[in-house]
Amino acid sequence: MNCIRVATEEELGEVLEIRRKVFVEEQGVPADLEWDEFDASPDSCRHFLVRDGRSPVAAGRWRPYEEGLAKFQRIAVLAPWRGKSVGRLLMNEMERDARERGCSGVVLDAQRTAEPFYRKLGYRAQTGETFLDAGIPHVRMDKIWD
Structure with missing residues (x-):
């Protein structure tokens, strides 16, 4: 397995295909809610891709948020992996x-079903309140580095 920062249109296409399979097909998120301005090019934000050999299996992205925080988004792993x-x-x-880019921590909106995964990685719920995003229950979480 290797994880790379997306640098080409081809790699971005692999990222978008993973997200289509996970969010649009599997979870029923409307396609018009899945894609946004941060998907326009590899440089629109910092996209990442995990491959198992040559097979793309996971993707995510982050962008600068507020007060030196990164906002992690669209974290997706294909079901078999x-x-x-x-x-x-x-x-x-x-x-x-x-x-490496100077962020002091991360904010993310976790699907409630993924909350235990993020907790294992050291994330904590900010308020514990559930909200809907694309009709799916989420909770805002963060992780601040020392």
Whole structure:
């Protein structure tokens, strides 16, 4: 397994295909809610891609947020690779990249079903209140580095 920062249109296409499979097909998110201005090019934000050999299996992105925080978004692992530390690899690489760019921590909106995964990585719920995003229950979480 390797995780790379997306640098080409082809790699971005692989990222978008993973998200289509996970969010649009599997979870029923309307396509018009899944894609946004941060998907326009590899440089629109910091996209990451995990491959198992040549097969794309996971993706995520981050962008600068407020007060030196990174906002992690669109974290997706294809179903056959879940529970195999692929998400951990992706998150570790994205965190490393955000730290290298001067971020002091991360904010993300976790699907409630993924909250235990993020807790294992050291994230905490900011308020614990649930909100809907694309009709899916979420909770705002963060992780601040020392």
